Amino acid sequence: MAQRHRAERAAEHGQRFEQLLDEHSQVLHLLDDTAALRGLARRIREETGAHIGLAGPVEPGEVLVLRQWDGTWATGLHDLHVAMGLGLGGLAVAERRPVWVADYCSSELITHDFDVPISADGIKTMLAVPMVRGGRVRGVVYAAMREVSHFGGRQLDAAVNLAHSGGLALETASAARRQRERAAAAERRRIAAELHDSVGARLFRIGAELRDLRTHSRSEGAELLNRLASLEEQLAEAASVFRDSVHALDHDEPSGGLAAALSRACASFERRTGTSAQAVEVGEVPDCGAARTRVLLAAVREALLNVEKHADARSVLVSTIAVDGGVAISVADDGHGWSESEGKGIGLRTTADRLAEVGGTLSVVSNEDGGVTVRIWMPLP
Structure with a gap:
């Protein structure tokens, strides 16, 4: 009896989830x-x-x-x-x-x-x-x-x-696009300021040191070697900081928030493929924590990669909404659809496994008017 009751509740929740996704789709037209x-x-x-x-x-x-x-x-x-x-x-x-x-x-x-x-x-x-x-x-x-x-x-x-x-x-x-552009521009300014204050300052000091070495190139050999060693340490430090900054830009550390990270992922996809890509947030989406944000972001990137490889799409929409005690993200394209084998590649299977580890789900469905939607859901902690 208890098992049947749980099955009925699960079916009811699934039906409600589908209804909310349909309502979500209608809102996206705005x-x-x-x-x-x-x-x-x-x-x-x-x-x-x-x-x-x-x-x-x-x-x-x-x-x-x-x-x-x-x-x-x-x-x-x-x-x-x-x-x-x-x-x-x-x-x-x-x-x-x-x-x-x-x-x-x-x-x-x-x-x-x-x-x-x-x-x-x-x-x-x-x-x-x-x-x-x-x-x-x-x-x-x-x-x-x-x-x-x-x-x-x-x-x-x-x-x-x-x-x-x-x-x-x-x-x-x-209006929504202008809002997203302002958010993305603010995030870019923040990153640019950090790079200027960290890597930029170090490189400036190294440049000054090089100019000083050129000016005093006739100094004693031992002193020159010591200064060169110091320069090498500074270069290594600058390179490390620069690599960390590039890693943050490339992997969208969650400090910028899920919405900003998804916007950057769409912008990167659009630059890479020439296909229009937009990220929208429907209503207020609560913070789900840094670790879960990284899992969601990785799932969206994998979905975009599959669109790039298989869909031949003209546009992609990544939408986020708080639903059913969690965060739902849809990656919808208007391409010619994927074959069954393409929708079950190792990348999506691995992504689904990672989501399952934190109680999340991933599904791939065909749209009525063409294209495919990857649906990602993760419970809030």
């Missing part, structure tokens, strides 16, 4: 612009009955870029740059209102700079709705049909509502 845009492209198809959904932000230089798509045949619209006023999306941005055409390539309402990629996807009727928030256009969401048709009131209302929620998501994601 913190990650890539996830928000991907969801918009999919949902506008579902809610308007369109053949194609597109979504993109207005990026620096006031250029609209189609970053996410759903239902396309060709690749001409993928990452397409649209200047203000050009095409249907550029017109929507310039006029800050929804616009649509029944037959794109013959319409006199718009310019025809993009007829080639539009025709390659067989697009006829097309709707573009700007995502306006805080007095500015954050992006545009499109619905397109491969036949001459029209968008009714219900479809227009659904598209406008989606654009409103998309504008909120992009605004919130932008």
Whole structure:
């Protein structure tokens, strides 16, 4: 009886954990612009009955870029740059209102700079709705049909509502990104100051000593040898301090906190691979101690390494939340997925074993819209 009761409680906790992860995923759409845009492209198809959904932000230089798509045949619209006023999306941005055409390539309402990629996807009727928030256009969401048709009131209302929620998501994601950048910049300044005060000062003294040796190179041999020996000791000390500093930078000692360490891990991944990577923290995440932070950080790095090797992803999101008496981290990519064997490599198995030693878990699941999510959970001490 007791065993069955424990099994039922475990099942109940597991179900609650899955529900919280689903809620977590919904919240992330307000913190990650890539996830928000991907969801918009999919949902506008579902809610308007369109053949194609597109979504993109207005990026620096006031250029609209189609970053996410759903239902396309060709690749001409993928990452397409649209200047203000050009095409249907550029017109929507310039006029800050929804616009649509029944037959794109013959319409006199718009310019025809993009007829080639539009025709390659067989697009006829097309709707573009700007995502306006805080007095500015954050992006545009499109619905397109491969036949001459029209968008009714219900479809227009659904598209406008989606654009409103998309504008909120992009605004919130932008604020979250600025906050992360400020935290990362503060951490970099702290490290730079430590390097300046430690290694920099020692190297300055060594340089001064070398200049002095050059000036007095004609002094007696024994004195010169003694001074050279002293210089060698200083060099060894400086090298040791420098190695320790590099080790701290490379391994993210937990003094900077889990959030800052994850941000640096994402920045390192992005520099190394060219793939967009962001770290977000949902709500307040309590400190889980230096040792457990190192285990979590190692697990995230292993997950990112697997994304690099297997996923061919365009973006990665690392999200952290306090849940079920512990800390949960999700590493989600939008790649083509991993094979079963790739998801059971020695690196992930070893990482799972290390997490298990402190009561944690690791699982790899496929996302409904493509890609893979590595879920990491560790109980608080």
